[in-house]
Amino acid sequence: MYNLKREIIGTFLFFAEQGSVVDGITVDVNAFPDVDPESNWNSLGCVSEFNVETDDEGEDEYCPAPTGGYIKETIPNIVADYLDFQVRDHSEPIWRMMMGLTAEAVDGVEQVPFSDTQREIFGWLKVQGRGRDGRDRIVMNVYGKITLNSSLQWSRNVTRPELRFQVLSSPIATLTPDGIGDLPIDPTA
Numbered sequence: 001m002y003n004l005k006r007e008i009i010g011t012f013l014f015f016a017e018q019g020s021v022v023d024g025i026t027v028d029v030n031a032f033p034d035v036d037p038e039s040n041w042n043s044l045g046c047v048s049e050f051n052v053e054t055d056d057e058g059e060d061e062y063c064p065a066p067t068g069g070y071i072k073e074t075i076p077n078i079v080a081d082y083l084d085f086q087v088r089d090h091s092e093p094i095w096r097m098m099m100g101l102t103a104e105a106v107d108g109v110e111q112v113p114f115s116d117t118q119r120e121i122f123g124w125l126k127v128q129g130r131g132r133d134g135r136d137r138i139v140m141n142v143y144g145k146i147t148l149n150s151s152l153q154w155s156r157n158v159t160r161p162e163l164r165f166q167v168l169s170s171p172i173a174t175l176t177p178d179g180i181g182d183l184p185i186d187p188t189a
Helices: 092-099
Strands: 010-017 047-056 059-064 070-075 078-087 121-130 136-148 162-167 174-177
Touching (some): 010 078
Antiparallel strands (some): 047 078, 136 174
């Protein structure tokens, strides 16, 4: 039986950058930090919007219909998965990508702006989708790269950075559901 309920989900995002050393573990495609302590992961702050997107290069196939004419069937071919999100706060990685810096920004240390043409940061994203009751519906750890999804406009209004995380393959990626799966069937019913 499906577990049906209306949900308001808040998203909490944390990032561990590839190459950083956390509790003696070097973060890479095959290693991400644990949550003891929670400060092993860098919070991306208040997340106002979060979307799961796919890049589907599916093909349409046409077959003759028994009643005449043709029937169109679309064969999906997902080639990429993305997590798009908007945050309220700026952080060092956002400034680094926006200004095209080749290294982590450190206050008072000069760098050549717009010298990094890649403007992407690899690492692990921890996603917590939390329901109104305070329980995480999902906790997901995925490896990939983070980029700016739109240009940042400086104006009299608050600038809300939009980012895109492209999920890349890792054998240790995880998703732990809680309260979203099918309800167990009662054998006595």
